[in-house]
Amino acid sequence: MNQGITPILVTGAAGFIGMHTAERLLDRGETVIGVDVFNDYYDPALKEARAARLQAREGFHMVRADIADHEQMKALVADSGAERIVHLAAQAGVRYSIENPFAYERSNLAGHLSMLEAARHNGVKHLVYASSSSVYGDRPLEGAGFREDDPTVDPVSLYAATKRSCELLSQSYAKLYGFPQSGLRFFTVYGPWGRPDMAYFSFTRKIARGEPIEVYGEGKMARDFTYIDDIVDGIVGVLDNPPQQGAHEVYNIGDSQPVGLMEMISTLEDALGAKAAKIMRPMQPGDVTATYADVSKLNALTGYQPKVPLKDGLEQFVKWWRGYDNGDTPSQSPHDT
Template identity: 55%
Template sequence: MAVILVTGAAGFIGAHLSAALLARGDTVIGLDNLNPYYDPALKQARLDALIGTAPGFSFHRMDLADHDAVAELVQSRPDITHIAHLGAQAGVRWSLEAPFAYTAANVTGHLAVLEAARRHAPGLRHMVYASTSSVYGSRMDGPFRETDRVDRPASLYAATKIADEAMSSAYADLYGIPLTGLRFFTVYGPWGRPDMAYWLFTDAILKGQPVRLFNEGRMLRDFTYVADIVSGVMAALDHPAADGGHRLYNIGNSRPEKLLDFLDILEELLGRKAIRELVPNQPGDVPNTFADTSAMRRDFNWQPSTELRSGLGHFVQWWRGYFG
């Protein structure tokens, strides 16, 4: 049985990961600050669903940027064997409005976890952390490979994640901490984030409001269902590099979908037509994401199994149950 610190445990992916870890018998120490970037009630509802599911879950409300508090928590649990560092300030567009929130959570916060891991986690076997497909910048080619250059981020959010990858590489080399970064590609599913397209589109369609299609809908996204993401995170978490070094992997569906086709499927599932509003591209948005996941298949025997229509069906079913 592993003892796993999950940062961002009240977040979309963090809550799903925590539930899966608890289901297989692991002990989960959850950390989150429940910030108001989107409705904290949704984050609390995710936590409430976790608290009653299985023994072995504890929760600590704190800010990742409070490095002293993070260090004290890790020091108080010398039995920690793994860290799944998913806590971050998410969202590309908001990084243009609140840049210091991103450097605090994603740079200072990431460093706080790295420092706590190397100073206060003597039994640590592996730390996995969340990166993003946004590091690849504005590209129309593909698939994106881990060996591609990532020195032209299109947003501050992406820049902070590139910084996380660089810091992690340095800490692995300096201190021998086994570290694995996972570049997530457009995650969707039940309990999702209200700032993401699938949520915004569903809400607008059901309210009879216009669906805003940025770049006039001419976007491709490698939509990846949350359960597939979680299975990949767990596979990586269980298999640190033999040399204790730093690795990077894409984790996506490896099948870009047209945004307009994505909207067509949502319309069918909801039984309503969208009012489509074509608008220009937003600063920071990229036109295309496309994951090469051959490394994940090779090293962890992982591949996604959820088709877009099925995954959106699960999301719509959850939506109707949650909102009534």
């Protein structure tokens, strides 16, 4: 590890967003300590591949640990001397939260509280953490995008409820203990090294193999698909611009260009050079009709401006996926070059 540089702690570092964030920080000369529990919510081999990519980099160290172990997290922050934390570890997935609610209680609620306690006991100067667009509930796609001061009192999934609860916990800790915090409401992140449970990833596998895809909400849903590089731009920009001492701010990070599900599928078909056989299904419990980020607050803070259109982003994903699915993932993902 680099000597003389105060490390940044990144939780969920073997995850999709965590790996890319750690890479960006390493690229600019930071020392990064990653934390991940490597659970089996999806194929752990993908998490191991992400971790191996990071561990090949100078200045990175991975700790295999459960963030809900508050004593271990407190000791880790103390021993490392980390003054900034990017807390991205969480149990993801709306539908899985209906099947396995206690995984969310441990990872999202106990885990978030654990990181808050570690931060406040060790003089952390800025805690940046992952929230979600799901906190806005199910809203029609009309007018302007979702704003941070819009109501967030009607979650339609346990996952959404836990992410909103994390925001409230952070608000209380900022007031009680004075350390700055920034929450990031992510909007449908996609790209190379992504999560296999996401629709674009599972659709890619099935279309490429000639299998039918199930299209929920009868294809009428829309999402603010946001490419991973744009997301990392926002994360690092927020990390570098902490709020005032004792303040807690929440920011949307999205593309501000919602795309209908059928349009996304058509764009993915073009990238794959294959057509999908579609089975139309009704809306699933916990799903929302649309997401649409107003990112003016983040833009004012950091100059954030999404750059990668869906067509280009899906082409980059498919290029990466073909290598990964064939067991031949390059050491550099396509969008790095």
